[in-house]
Amino acid sequence: MPIIFKNLDRRTGNKHPLLCSSESIQRNFWRYNPHQTLLIVVLLIVVTAAAPLARADDPVAAQHGMVVTSEPLASEAGLEILRRGGNAVDAAVAVGFALAVTYPFAGNIGGGGFMLIRMASGKSVVIDYREEAPGAASRNMYLDSHGNLIPQASIVGALAVGVPGTVAGLALAEREYGKLGLAKVMAPAIRLARKGFPVSYWFSQSLKDHQNLLSRFPNSNRIFLRNGRLYEPGEIFRQQKLARTLAQIARHGPSVFYEGSIARDIVQTEKRLGGIMTLADLAYYQAKVRQPLVGHFRGYAVLSAPPPSSGGVALIEMLNILDPLNLGQLDSYDSMHLIVEAMRRAYADRAAYLGDADFVSVPVQGLISEPYAAKLRDEILHSKPDAPISAGPAAEYESHHTTHFCVIDAQGNAVSNTYTLNNGYGSGVTVDRAGFLLNDEMDDFASKPGSPNMFGLIQGEANAIAPHKRPLSSMTPTIVLENNQPRLIAGSPGGGTIPNTVLEVILNALVYKMDILRAVTEPRFHHQWMPDVLYLERQGFSADTVQKLLEAGYKLGWVNSIGECEAIEVDPKTGWRFGVADPRGYGKAVGY
Ligand code: DON
Numbered sequence: 001m002p003i004i005f006k007n008l009d010r011r012t013g014n015k016h017p018l019l020c021s022s023e024s025i026q027r028n029f030w031r032y033n034p035h036q037t038l039l040i041v042v043l044l045i046v047v048t049a050a051a052p053l054a055r056a057d058d059p060v061a062a063q064h065g066m067v068v069t070s071e072p073l074a075s076e077a078g079l080e081i082l083r084r085g086g087n088a089v090d091a092a093v094a095v096g097f098a099l100a101v102t103y104p105f106a107g108n109i110g111g112g113g114f115m116l117i118r119m120a121s122g123k124s125v126v127i128d129y130r131e132e133a134p135g136a137a138s139r140n141m142y143l144d145s146h147g148n149l150i151p152q153a154s155i156v157g158a159l160a161v162g163v164p165g166t167v168a169g170l171a172l173a174e175r176e177y178g179k180l181g182l183a184k185v186m187a188p189a190i191r192l193a194r195k196g197f198p199v200s201y202w203f204s205q206s207l208k209d210h211q212n213l214l215s216r217f218p219n220s221n222r223i224f225l226r227n228g229r230l231y232e233p234g235e236i237f238r239q240q241k242l243a244r245t246l247a248q249i250a251r252h253g254p255s256v257f258y259e260g261s262i263a264r265d266i267v268q269t270e271k272r273l274g275g276i277m278t279l280a281d282l283a284y285y286q287a288k289v290r291q292p293l294v295g296h297f298r299g300y301a302v303l304s305a306p307p308p309s310s311g312g313v314a315l316i317e318m319l320n321i322l323d324p325l326n327l328g329q330l331d332s333y334d335s336m337h338l339i340v341e342a343m344r345r346a347y348a349d350r351a352a353y354l355g356d357a358d359f360v361s362v363p364v365q366g367l368i369s370e371p372y373a374a375k376l377r378d379e380i381l382h383s384k385p386d387a388p389i390s391a392g393p394a395a396e397y398e399s400h401h402t403t404h405f406c407v408i409d410a411q412g413n414a415v416s417n418t419y420t421l422n423n424g425y426g427s428g429v430t431v432d433r434a435g436f437l438l439n440d441e442m443d444d445f446a447s448k449p450g451s452p453n454m455f456g457l458i459q460g461e462a463n464a465i466a467p468h469k470r471p472l473s474s475m476t477p478t479i480v481l482e483n484n485q486p487r488l489i490a491g492s493p494g495g496g497t498i499p500n501t502v503l504e505v506i507l508n509a510l511v512y513k514m515d516i517l518r519a520v521t522e523p524r525f526h527h528q529w530m531p532d533v534l535y536l537e538r539q540g541f542s543a544d545t546v547q548k549l550l551e552a553g554y555k556l557g558w559v560n561s562i563g564e565c566e567a568i569e570v571d572p573k574t575g576w577r578f579g580v581a582d583p584r585g586y587g588k589a590v591g592y
Contacts, residue, residue, distance in 0.1 A: 059517040059569070059578035062591020064410035066577040067091055068566040070403045070493075072588035073197055074098040074107065075581075077188035078407055079590045081180065088407040089117060089177040090185045092415035095405050096170045097189035097246060101239060102197055104224065104437055105206050105424045106403035106493065109245070109257070111439040112165030113402075113419025114305040115173055116292055116477040118486060120412040124479070125177075126305050129169020129287040129419070130470040131162030131441040136276040139465050142447040154447050156213065158275025160427040160440035162471065164266075166419060168287040171254040176289075177413075186250040193246055196238030199231045202586045207231055210425050217273075219430035220437065241435025258282045265434045273429060284468065288358075292479075295368055297323055300510060301481040304502075305418075306364065307357040311476025313367050314346040314499035319506070320373030321345065321380070328511050332541075333548035339507070340527045340534055340554070341380040343500055347529035355462030356470040362462065385552035386532070401425075402493030404477065406568045408577055414486040414568075416477035420493065444471035474498045480506060482572050488516075492582075494563035497526045497535075501563030509569060516569035520580045524562040533557040 060066070065088070067078035077098035078091040086094070092115065099107025112131040118124040142153045154160050174182050207214070207224055214220040221227055223239065231237060248256045256262055263282040270277045292303040295316030302319060304312030321342040327335045349367055357364065366372055402420035420439070421427075427440035446459035463472040476498045480488040488509055492501040501524060508519035523540020527533070534554040536546070549556060564585040569578045579589030 057517070059515060059580045060589040060591055062577045062579070063575070064577075064592050065091070065408060066568050066579040066589065066591035067095060067405070067407050068568055068579045068581050068587065068589040069095050069099060069405035070564060070566065070581070070585050070587040071099055071103040071107070072200075072586075073102045073192060074405070075588040075590045077192070078405070079592065080188055081185055082407075082409055083592060084180070084184070086180045086185065086409075087178065087411065088409040088413040088415045089173050090180045091407045091409065092405065092417055093170045093174045093178060093182075094185040094188055095407065096166065096417065096419065097186050098192060099403060099405070100166075100436065101189050101192045101242060101246075103203075103403060105203075105210075106401050106420055108164075108419065108421045108426070108437065108439065109166050109249075110161075110164045110431065110436045111419060111421040111426060112162070112441060113169065113417060114309055114311075114473070114475050114477050115169060115415060115417040115419075116303060116305060116479055117173065117177055118303060118414045118479045118481070119177065122484065124292050124303055126290045126292045126477075127169050127173050127287055128290050128305075128308065128470070129165035129172070130308050130473060131165050131439055132281075132285060132468050132470050133442065133445070133465055134163060134275075134277045134281045135284070135467045136278070137442070137465050137467050140448075141465060142442075147448075149448055154443040154445070155423060155440050156216070156428055158270045158273035158277075158427065158429055158438075160442050161270065161275055161277060161429065161438045162441035163277060163281050163285045164439060165285065165287055167249060167254045167257040168285060169419075171249075172287045172289070182253060183250045186246055190243055190246045190250060193239040193243035196236040199233055199235050199237050200586065201233045203237075204231050204233045206424070213423075213425055213428040217428050217430060219269075219432060219435075220425070220428055223430055223435060224425070239435055241433060245434045245436060258285055262431075262434050265431050266438070269429060269432045269438075272432070281468075293364070293368060295319055297480075297506075298510065299482070300487065301484075302478065302506070303481065304476055304478040305473075307354060307362050307472070308470040309473040309475050310350045310354040311474050311499050311502070312478075313354060313362075313364055314350055314474070315476050315478065315502055315506075316368040317346040317349065317373065317376075318342040318499070318503050320368065320370055321377045322507070323373070325377070327507065328513075332545045333552075336525065336545065336549070337385050337552060338380065339503070340525065341385070342376070343503075343527040344386075344529045345376050345380070346499070347496070347527070351460050351529065353460070353462060355460070355464075355472050359466055359469045360462040386554050402475065402495070402498075404491035404493060404564070404566045406489040406491065406566050406579075408486060408489060408568055408570065412486060414479055414489050416479050416489045416491050418475040418477045418491045418493070418498070420475070441471055444473060445469075476502045478502050478506070480510070485572065486570050487572060488567065488569050490565055490567040492563035492565040496528050497562050500524070500526045500528075501565055505565050505567060516567055516578050517580045519569075520565045520567050520582050526559075526562050535559050535562065537562055
């Protein structure tokens, strides 16, 4: 039986083992010597007395507003905006810009994503600010004259860059749904860039681990690696060029990015490094307002992202399949088997049908319809585990370099946002003069539809490259409503694993009735149809369950972590907000 090891540490992208299950966290705690343990207990008592709302083994609780992000300073930036009278959208936009400063691994103004907004009035929208292919992009642009994929071409360097959407998306969100205006909500980000912030242990590790990529580009080498004098924890990281860029956007709005001096800087950088993005491409770019997909699961309404993300479709398709099954009463192998079979089918469909629905026809309503789910459920209940299912192009499996954040304010306005540069630090290219990294989102297209890409994965015809088309995403920013009020806000990085991470957190919270910290911390598993491997988080599953999975015929692969879910749960009775930054990362939940 093949066992596949994949050792990516979510926080740094390196190959260190990662403590991720509650079991392993516990084991590690007891490795402290007695003096340390005593000291920790005393400290815990002091901290608990000072901040009664935040115990180490509970989610963070708050009565009014809550912000959860992958990076503590960005969470604080969001909270600052809430305290200044901003609503959830103001805070989310503040976080989006702050992460571009403090978490350049995935936070960005040179990438793109999806923001799901659900206003207390009941109105909900998805702002699609996904990157888009430049006008000169073509179906075979990453193939050599023999029709083979050119290694790295869609991942590293200027040719890998899609037209960035983040600035357009955040500005649109602020204009339509915020209260304070761009200048105020961008102030924390500008301050963090200008005055700098102390480099955390994790940030310093992450920079070290990405030296190979960043040192290939002189701007990136200078800014992020100080030409080889690497940042140590505690040193102050200042980004004057980025501060100036952000200040320009705050003052002049997104037009300076898409049609003004920043656009010129981007295009000059692209030209210098052999890219194809033009001023016309930047001027053409627009964030798009879309209707969220809505699913229904055991009385809850589930809002999530439509194409060009596959996330909402996959999530709702899986929830539909699982809805009437008595998961809560089954033992862990039996429920895992059903969930895995739902995953395999949703990902097979993803590979076959999904792409940018503005370019190709995607049968979204069919995929999320209940009769279709009933058919798939029937098939699952009457076939052997891991039985071959419809052949076709495979889904993708990517590493973890995206970031999710969630906000809720005192009025109940809620934001669930996932955005990314794709790989950690994107294409590695930092824009001349402007000081920010560009994405490598072109790699999310099927560079060669129907045959494996450089990771050995396959994607479908619907996701072939075309000018101005948006590459298929798996980002799944989600809000679950109970009685028309936000109950759960969640999302994750993790490429192709994202819909499954969100699914498992929803099932843990709503079916298995775990509190939100446990729902997020619980070990995760992932199946994406192809490759035909069930990935399990190491240390998370009992020997008995693993044995049953093997006996059933699943081919198992072991990973250190899957995703990094940031989540907020609202207690439907009291309205208290409970926030969790996934312990797999180093984020923070803050509230008031
Ligand atoms: O849009 C997508 O699905 C990917 N570009 C997301 C990349 C990602 O999540 C990488 N890892 N965390």
